[in-house]
Amino acid sequence: MKTVLGDMVKSKSTGECYKVKKIKEPMFLLEAENVPNKLWLGNKESLELLYDRVENPEGQNLNSSV
Numbered sequence: 001m002k003t004v005l006g007d008m009v010k011s012k013s014t015g016e017c018y019k020v021k022k023i024k025e026p027m028f029l030l031e032a033e034n035v036p037n038k039l040w041l042g043n044k045e046s047l048e049l050l051y052d053r054v055e056n057p058e059g060q061n062l063n064s065s066v
Contacts, residue, residue, distance in 0.1 A: 004020070009051040009053055012052060016033075018032050028042060
């Protein structure tokens with residue numbers, strides 16, 4: 001999964017939505033949308049294993065990837 005700054009992802013286990021706040025390869029920092037001060041820090045492999053990208057109803061990604 002190609003992930004860029006500002007993408008929305010959804011936890012496969014809890015269903016919570018997170019926004020990609022910072023990328024410093026190979027690490028990604030996610031911030032929960034509806035829970036203050038809830039963050040996730042991990043690498044690309046963990047991100048792909050634990051999260052799915054959230055897409056809008058038309059099937060387009062919320063943010064264009066580079």
